[in-house]
Amino acid sequence: MQLKVYLFEDLALKHALQPLTQHRLVAELWAGTSTLERKWPARVLNADQADILVMSGVVPTPSTFQLLNQLPADSSYVYEGQVLAQRGQGTHRIEQYLHSLQHPEDLLAYQAEFLRDEIKGNNPVPGNNTYIQPKDIYIHHSARVQGSILDASKGPIYIGEDVNIQIGTLIQGPAALLKGTTTNIGAKIRPNTTIGPGCKVGGEINHCIFFPFSNKAHEGYLGNSIVGSFSNLGALTNGSNLRNDIQTVSLYDYTLKGPRNTGLKSLGQIIGDYVTTGVGTNLNTGTVIGSHCNLSSIGFPPRYIPSFSYGEYPALKSFDFEKAYASACAWIELKNQEIPENLRQSMEEIWKADTSFRN
Structure with a gap:
């Protein structure tokens, strides 16, 4: 029982x-x-x-x-x-x-275990794709997979309902692409990655979790990172996940109100909800970005960016609340979702909590 x-x-x-x-x-x-x-x-x-x-x-x-x-x-x-x-x-x-x-990065530590336990293969017929160890691959009957290579030799792969895997996509298990996800042409999905419902992804993604309805549709690398919902990483946005000196990564801690040594050597970015980055934005190892940020940068912005930050680094400023609210609603509507009744109230609470950090 x-x-x-x-x-x-x-x-x-x-x-x-x-x-x-x-x-x-x-x-x-x-x-x-x-x-x-x-x-x-x-x-x-x-x-x-x-x-x-x-x-x-x-x-x-x-x-x-x-x-x-x-x-x-x-x-x-x-x-x-x-x-x-x-x-x-x-x-x-x-x-x-x-x-x-x-801590937020703890979610990444359980990725391999969850994916291996939760994915049961259905041995799909290859068609015009290449499947390595197909007994550990699950593809929903409504999914579309074209001209791609799925390698489950190191862990199972899950392709969910209405997923669209475009030509040239490479997927190494364990990995899960959930309902309504789309990969762009030539996407590279590496092990221990979850792409949540309604996301669109491209470029190279390694050991990441994408919460629902976010995009990283174009070229660029993201590794050992977590991306919240309704976020959009612009083309050629890149995130470092390894320090040049191979030392352990520190991460901004909301409880300590300062950096915390994670003890990890590979750790990229922790990104909140409703975050957008401009074309060519580079993010340093161990960067935390709060919710409702709209930022771009040629160089590396700070490793902690408070919620409601706006602009091109180093000229970051507070994101006008009404413009941030309108932007959030626009992203929700773009993904054909309903705007939550408590969205404004929730945003107001985040705004107040992070005001001192923006100033």
């Missing part, structure tokens, strides 16, 4: 995972082939209906499910003072680590 799980949000964690959580809950973050909340086998929307309460940042892996099944009645798993899971009253506290998100 599957546990009925209720996910609760931790506000401190939501703050720490910015800019990815500026417009969404922690449970709504993407990895593998879905959001985190959709990976729970039996999720309920009311705590009173649940067998167990789980912090939404807990990573839903088989080892996590096993530990939750072992949690006794009226007990809770606690790690470093944080309640991670609770059954009943939770009065009996058990010190137990569960895999949990702490």
